[in-house]
Amino acid sequence: MKTKESTGVSKRLLAALSLRHLHYFLTLARVLHFRLAAEELALTASALSTSIRETERLIGAQLFIRKGHQVTLSEIGAAILPIAEHLLNTAGNAMADMVHISQEHQQTVRIGLVPSVAHRILPLLRLLQRQHADLKFDFVDLPTRALINDVRSARVDFGIGAGDATAGLPMHRLLVDELVVVLRKDDPFCSARSVSWAQLDTRPVAHFLLGSVADLALGSPKAQEVIVKAAYRVSFTETLYSLISSGFCVGIVPRLTAEGLLGDELTWRPIVKPRIHRDIVLFETCHGPRTPAVDSCLAFLKEQAGQITDSP
Structure with missing residues (x-):
């Protein structure tokens, strides 16, 4: 004792x-x-x-x-x-904040987010910034697993990514995402309102090396029913969409990715039998908000969750 x-x-x-x-x-x-x-x-x-x-x-x-x-x-x-890593990052960010407040009269909030959610989340944060001129954002775009590590180690104040029950962090759901198929507008699949996994099994398919299929499978029993035989696995959206536009394949992506970056030649359809969903969540640190500015930003996003939720 x-x-x-x-x-x-x-x-x-x-x-x-x-x-x-x-x-x-x-x-x-x-x-x-x-x-x-x-x-x-x-x-x-x-x-x-x-x-x-x-x-x-x-x-x-x-x-x-x-x-x-x-x-x-x-x-x-x-x-x-x-x-030690969490403490050093917290101290470094706090010192940078003190400089910003004293010299630029701004409070910084550091946010990690998966790229596919940007077109839904950033307009809301811009609205918040217009209401609070002293608020400054730093953004880091990351896959969900890297984002979770950055929240744990305090490199960012909070993260927005695919829900993961194994993260060990407080989570708050913002919206629901699903897997969809991206295809050319002249593709025969476009004549239907949805495409089944069985139908996709007859076509060359592309998806991302990281994220999308893997993230949507987290905690989803339905995902275990699906085996995706990918003809192409790529790292970047531009490569995947170019493969589809050139007629090499169709692509499997999260709906949010399809909404944000489709060109004139491409469209998307829901994938059914089964439909596979993921939650997009706020990942918060176990230590609580670092500053009042972070606390206000979290509260604002939680209040806006009803406005950005678009359940498939």
Whole structure:
């Protein structure tokens, strides 16, 4: 059992732990080589080693296991790593915010979002910005899994992406998306209001390497009924749409992607039997909003969820 005196000593020691300590710890944890990490930090290997030993003393645990030139994270070091990353990112963002507020009289909200939702979400945020001239947004477009990591580590204040029950973050649903087929307007499938998965099995199909099919399958029992045999797997929307326009294939994309970027030659149809849906959600940090500006932005988007929801 810890005494009040020992707790006070621990607090005094941790008060000496600086952002510099965390920066050096994170750099070495990423590089796992003292000389290379020291070169990156513009230090000597001896200075870096001294700082790491001091960090271990202040925390009260060994963070790295050293065997000659080989360096690995200890069990405690691996457990501390995401906490240190979150703290350093939060501090960096807070310092940048203080500069913006003092010099530019603006409050910054950092938002990660999957590209397909941009045409639904950005007009709302622009409306909010018109109402609050001191509000500034920084946007990062990412696949859902990378976005979740950035929310956890506080690189962004919140994220908007495909709902994932395994994320371990608070979520709030904004709208519903579904898989659709993108095709040329002269394609025979256009004569019907929808296309079945069985029909798609007779045609060459393209979809994205990341996102879309994979994201929509998260937590969807219906997705397990479908096996997509892709003739083409691409990384970018422009490539996928060019393949379709040139007649190589039809494409499977989220409806939001189809809505946002279709050209004059292409259209889309719902895919049925089964219809596969995903929730587009706000991912929030477990630590709560970082600033009042972030809190206001989250509240605004939640209030607007009824306006942007378009259930298929």
